[in-house]
Amino acid sequence: SAHQHRVLLVQVDVPDSASYLEELSRVSILSSCTLILAWSDTEAARYIEAYKIYENKPADMLQGSKDTSYTGTVNRLLTSIKGVNKTDVARLRARYGTVRGIAG
Helix, strand or coil: CCCCCEEEEEECCCCCCHHHHHHHHHHHHHCCEEEEEECCHHHHHHHHHHHHHHCCCCHHHHHCCCCCCHHHHHHHHHHCCCCCCHHHHHHHHHHHCCHHHHHC
């Protein structure tokens, strides 16, 4: 992809970590990295899982939808159903008119 984002995931497992975290924060800023802190193995694993889920998704999926119109709302509602895409939604709306009509 044309855009790369560098992430530094750190599991904090030492007491009195403030000085270490301050230095890591400084290095992250100077290196244009995003610093993510996890306080357990489970939390770190969840961050990695979330990253893997979204790594090949388009940016607009992560940024959220800007369209608050009725059509945009219906599109988001119906495309949240696995296997339903925007073309399907357009066909359903053309045939049944409203969400109430689609739900029948």
